[in-house]
Structures are given as C-alpha cells and as structure tokens.
Amino acid sequence: MLSSRPRPLQIVAAVPHAALPHPPRWFSASQLHPRPTEPLADWLFDQGSLTRRLTALSADHFSVSPLLEGWQTLRHDECQALGAPEGSQGWVREVYLRGHGQPWVFARSVAARGALEGSGFDLSLLGSRSLGELLFSDRAFTRGPIEVTRYPAAWLPAEVREERLWSRRSCFVRDALGVLVAEVYLPALWDEVGRKPQASSL
Numbered sequence: 001m002l003s004s005r006p007r008p009l010q011i012v013a014a015v016p017h018a019a020l021p022h023p024p025r026w027f028s029a030s031q032l033h034p035r036p037t038e039p040l041a042d043w044l045f046d047q048g049s050l051t052r053r054l055t056a057l058s059a060d061h062f063s064v065s066p067l068l069e070g071w072q073t074l075r076h077d078e079c080q081a082l083g084a085p086e087g088s089q090g091w092v093r094e095v096y097l098r099g100h101g102q103p104w105v106f107a108r109s110v111a112a113r114g115a116l117e118g119s120g121f122d123l124s125l126l127g128s129r130s131l132g133e134l135l136f137s138d139r140a141f142t143r144g145p146i147e148v149t150r151y152p153a154a155w156l157p158a159e160v161r162e163e164r165l166w167s168r169r170s171c172f173v174r175d176a177l178g179v180l181v182a183e184v185y186l187p188a189l190w191d192e193v194g195r196k197p198q199a200s201s202l
C-alpha cells in the first residue's frame with residue numbers, strides 16, 4: 001500500500017547521476033494507489049507484444065537498435081527476479097525500440113548464464129531482430145506478472161537520461177530458463193501516443 005510519506009524512490013531522485021542508484025522497488029498493478037491513469041496504465045500493463053504494438057503505432061516504421069550485448073554481472077534486482085544467486089553472470093541485451101527512427105523505448109533484457117547454457121536459446125544471435133518475435137512465437141514461453149517502477153536515471157543511456165521515467169518488467173519462462181525484460185517508456189513515445197502520462201503517486 002503506497003502512502004503519501006516520502007519513499008526511498010523519491011530520495012533516489014535526489015541521488016546524483018554518478019552515484020549508483022538504489023535498486024528500484026518494482027510494484028505490481030495491485031500495489032499502485034492510485035492506479036495510473038490512461039493511456040499510461042494501458043501501456044504499462046498490456047500483456048501483448050510491445051514490438052507488435054509499436055509496429056502498429058509506427059505504421060510499420062519500427063526498428064530495434066542494439067546498444068549493448070554481452071556477459072555481465074547481473075544487478076541485485078535482476079538476480080532476485082530470476083531466482084539466481086546474488087552476483088550471477090548473465091547475458092545482457094540493451095536496445096532502443098524505435099518508431100520512425102526515434103527511440104521510443106529503452107529495453108534491457110537479461111538471462112542468467114547457468115540457465116542459458118544448455119537451453120538452446122541464444123540471445124547473442126538476435127542482432128536487430130526483435131526479442132519479442134522469439135518470445136511470443138515460441139508457445140513454450142509463459143509471461144510472468146508485469147511490475148512497474150520509475151526507472152533509475154543512472155541506468156539509462158546518457159542521451160535519454162531523465163528522472164522518473166515509467167518502466168515495466170516481466171519474466172518470460174521456458175522450463176528452467178527465465179528471460180527478464182525491462183522496458184522504459186521514453187518521452188518521444190508519449191509525444192506519439194498524443195498525451196503525457198498523468199502524474200501518479202509512485
């Protein structure tokens with residue numbers, strides 16, 4: 001239950017970019033009071049493929065541009081969400097999802113090394129193809145609940161760095177493999193959607 005008292009997330013907003021942000025707290029839809037207004041709530045909790053939605057919104061002028069791909073030590077909140085030991089190594093893929101060439105979404109998808117090895121799922125081969133095409137076309141993947149937070153600005157690429165951007169994450173699971181996908185909605189998306197999201201208590 002969110003109250004009007006200052007919360008760690010608001011204190012984080014005062015943290016200078018250079019400092020490591022506190023791991024964000026991710027909230028389920030039922031934990032958000034008041035619930036975000038439309039169109040934000042719809043974009044946060046839509047269970048469908050974001051790739052398909054952005055493809056439609058951009059009238060097929062959609063593209064994925066990889067920014068970073070490789071093995072890294074996964075963050076605390078990522079290890080927790082994946083059920084991996086603290087400090088686990090994992091494959092990290094950071095991309096922009098673009099409409100008409102504009103970055104509309106920053107996305108960071110991660111999977112633990114131990115679960116990837118032997119899974120037959122190779123994220124490194126994706127390139128500029130959408131991860132969503134893989135995850136939504138393979139019916140063996142099931143999507144876990146969507147959680148939301150205001151994304152730490154320090155985790156964003158410098159060119160789009162801004163405090164309190166709305167983000168969501170969910171874990172796609174197939175057997176012992178979990179792929180944690182976090183998506184941060186950038187201001188250019190709201191310009192396209194036609195309205196700035198209403199303020200919310202989070």
Ligand SMILES: C=C(O[C@@H]1C=C(C(=O)O)C=C[C@H]1O)C(=O)O
Nearest residue numbers: 049050051095107129130131132
């Ligand atoms: C999960 C999806 O895949 C999208 C594609 C991504 C990628 O190619 O790295 C990352 C985030 C997603 O928004 C989707 O389309 O819903």
